Amino acid sequence: MSEAAPQNAPQPEVLTLNIEKLVAGGLGLARDEGGVVLVRGALPGERVRASVRSGRGVRQGVTLEVLEASPDRVDGPRLPTADLAHASYAAQLRYKRDFVREALSRIAKLQHGVNETLPSPSEWHYRNTAQYLVTPTGLAYRERRGNEPLVVGEDPLVMAAISAIVNKIDPAHLDPASEVAFRASALTGEVVAALIGAGEPRVFLRASDHLMDAGVVGVSLAQPAGRRFSAGVRLIAGESEIREQFGRVQVSVSATGFAQVNPAAAGLAYVSAAELAGSGEHAVDLYGGAGAIGRHLAPNFRRVTVLDASPEALARGRQDVAESVAAGRAEGNVTYVGGDAARFSELGTDVIVVDPPRAGLEEGARIHIDSSTADRLVYISCDPATWARDVGDLVRRGWKLGEVTPHDFYPQTSHIEIVSVLNR
Numbered sequence: 001m002s003e004a005a006p007q008n009a010p011q012p013e014v015l016t017l018n019i020e021k022l023v024a025g026g027l028g029l030a031r032d033e034g035g036v037v038l039v040r041g042a043l044p045g046e047r048v049r050a051s052v053r054s055g056r057g058v059r060q061g062v063t064l065e066v067l068e069a070s071p072d073r074v075d076g077p078r079l080p081t082a083d084l085a086h087a088s089y090a091a092q093l094r095y096k097r098d099f100v101r102e103a104l105s106r107i108a109k110l111q112h113g114v115n116e117t118l119p120s121p122s123e124w125h126y127r128n129t130a131q132y133l134v135t136p137t138g139l140a141y142r143e144r145r146g147n148e149p150l151v152v153g154e155d156p157l158v159m160a161a162i163s164a165i166v167n168k169i170d171p172a173h174l175d176p177a178s179e180v181a182f183r184a185s186a187l188t189g190e191v192v193a194a195l196i197g198a199g200e201p202r203v204f205l206r207a208s209d210h211l212m213d214a215g216v217v218g219v220s221l222a223q224p225a226g227r228r229f230s231a232g233v234r235l236i237a238g239e240s241e242i243r244e245q246f247g248r249v250q251v252s253v254s255a256t257g258f259a260q261v262n263p264a265a266a267g268l269a270y271v272s273a274a275e276l277a278g279s280g281e282h283a284v285d286l287y288g289g290a291g292a293i294g295r296h297l298a299p300n301f302r303r304v305t306v307l308d309a310s311p312e313a314l315a316r317g318r319q320d321v322a323e324s325v326a327a328g329r330a331e332g333n334v335t336y337v338g339g340d341a342a343r344f345s346e347l348g349t350d351v352i353v354v355d356p357p358r359a360g361l362e363e364g365a366r367i368h369i370d371s372s373t374a375d376r377l378v379y380i381s382c383d384p385a386t387w388a389r390d391v392g393d394l395v396r397r398g399w400k401l402g403e404v405t406p407h408d409f410y411p412q413t414s415h416i417e418i419v420s421v422l423n424r
Contacts, residue, residue, distance in 0.1 A: 012051045014050070014052075014064065015037065017037060017039060017048055017049075018047050019039065019043060019048065020044065022098070023038065023099075024099050024102075024414065025038075025414055026095075026414030028042030028044065036059070037052055037059045037060070038058055039052075040062050040083065041078075041086060043070040043086070043087055045070045046066055046067075046073070047066075047068035048063045048064070048065065048067060072087050072088050073088075076412065079141070080141045080150060081141060081155075081157055081413065082157060082412040082413060084412055084414050089411060092408070093117040093408060096117045096408060097116060099384050099416055100404065100406050100416065104388050107389055108392030108395070110392065114404045115403065115404060118406065118408065119408050119411075120409065121265060121268075122262075123411045124156050124157065125156065126265070126411065127261045128159055128184045128185065128186060128244065128253070130181070131180070132152055132166075132180055133149050134171050134178055134180055135171060138151040138171055139152045159184040159186060161184040161190070162182045165182065165191055165193075165211075168214040168215065170210070174210065176204070177204065178197050180193060183242070183254060183255040185242045185253065186244065186264065187244050188242055188243055190239075191216045191217065192216055192217060192254060193211045193219050193255055194219070194220040194221065194233065195207055195211075195220070196221075196223075198224055201221050201234055204236060205236070208236045216238070218238030218242075218255075219236045219237045220235050220254070220255060221236050222256055228256075233312075241316065246260070246263050246267045247266070247268065247270040247271045247292070248296055249296065249324075249331075251317075254312075254316075257310075257316065260292075261410070265407060265409045266292075269380065269409070269419050270292055271296060272405065273353060273378050274297055276378045277300070277301075277421075278300065280301055280351055281348065282349050282351075283300075283349070283350060283353065284307065285297065285304065285353045286344060286352060286353065287308060287357070288306035288355070289308050289310065289355075290316040291317035291320070291321065291334060294334055295324075295331050297351075297353065299330060301350070302333060303334075303335065304333055304334045305335050305337055307337045307339050309338065314336045341365045342365045343368070344365075344368055349373055350375070351376045351377075352378070353378040354369075354378070354380065355381075356386075358386065359386060360381065360386025360387060366390060366397075369394070375423060376421065376423050377394070377399065377421065377423075378419070378421050379421070379422065380418065380419050387418055391420070395422075399422040399424045400422060402421040402423055404420045405418070405419050405420070
């Protein structure tokens with residue numbers, strides 16, 4: 001059911017606007033006598049008719065008609081998960097570099113060079129994960145923005161292995177699940193799934209059997225929670241994990257644990273991060289998860305410490321390293337430690353690598369990094385704004401920003417990853 005509009009809410013007005021530039025979120029920025037307007041579905045240099053709604057903060061609108069089109073415009077799919085698919089891929093890469101440069105200038109107050117965006121190896125069908133609502137009419141996108149759920153047809157962002165399973169699913173057979181999540185492996189072609197719903201595992205056995213019949217190799221059950229998968233996960237059938245290749249290492253991934261959605265692109269970033277980290281005695285990988293980055297550091301450091309607050313991720317990481325050592329490969333110098341990055345206790349660290357959540361580094365983490373013995377920080381970020389905030393703070397503390405390279409993990413969207421290094 002669509003969300004009811006508040007009583008006496010202002011009705012949208014249709015405006016003709018000239019788009020000056022694209023800003024974070026993939027929104028076109030325009031100005032009129034009323035101030036700034038942010039327009040979804042528009043590109044720089046275009047003249048558009050847009051439906052604009054007033055509200056708190058900056059007015060926002062949606063493109064109704066393109067009166068003068070940008071040469072970068074293409075006929076892309078209109079999906080809630082693909083907010084830049086109407087731009088050519090070359091243009092997307094330019095826009096994303098501009099997002100990083102603008103954040104450095106506006107937030108960090110730094111004028112600093114930014115390398116060209118490193119493209120994803122695949123522009124489409126790169127996502128190894130998807131999570132959909134279960135509705136009577138079919139699986140639907142979760143990002144509704146107050147509208148009726150949009151039933152998934154052909155999802156051009158997800159890997160073909162997920163699409164093949166989705167095409168075999170009858171949503172009526174997933175009852176009483178409210179959502180279903182998938183994780184695929186480009187390495188093995190396998191898919192695991194997680195049903196999300198309230199109740200004991202026995203009431204989901206029919207849904208689990210249906211997913212196994214559709215081709216998944218394992219099904220887990222997650223209770224609904226405000227923070228995804230925070231209320232516990234239980235295996236119902238088959239395997240809980242599958243193997244995936246990220247750069248130079250293989251890691252175990254699940255339908256509910258965190259892992260980057262574009263393994264090929266993430267692997268390039270992890271290799272780059274290891275090169276920027278250099279070599280030494282001790283490297284610390286903060287927010288390290290299952291250690292995909294930390295394991296890339298292992299050949300060049302006598303010891304590597306991976307720190308994370310997720311017991312699930314740490315357990316997967318320890319298992320992966322044990323298997324790697326048993327197979328005669330290196331990485332026996334990687335140690336996993338549970339803890340908060342804002343309270344980590346470092347002992348003789350040469351290099352720190354961080355890949356924090358979208359919120360960036362907590363102040364406590366920045367203080368610990370600055371007071372550590374490390375003289376190099378490799379900072380990987382999925383959010384230009386919080387990255388620029390943290391970089392600006394560290395530069396004011398005496399660090400010097402070095403190489404900055406945007407990496408495109410998310411083609412057809414406005415999201416961008418950044419790999420950077422700071423020294424002192």
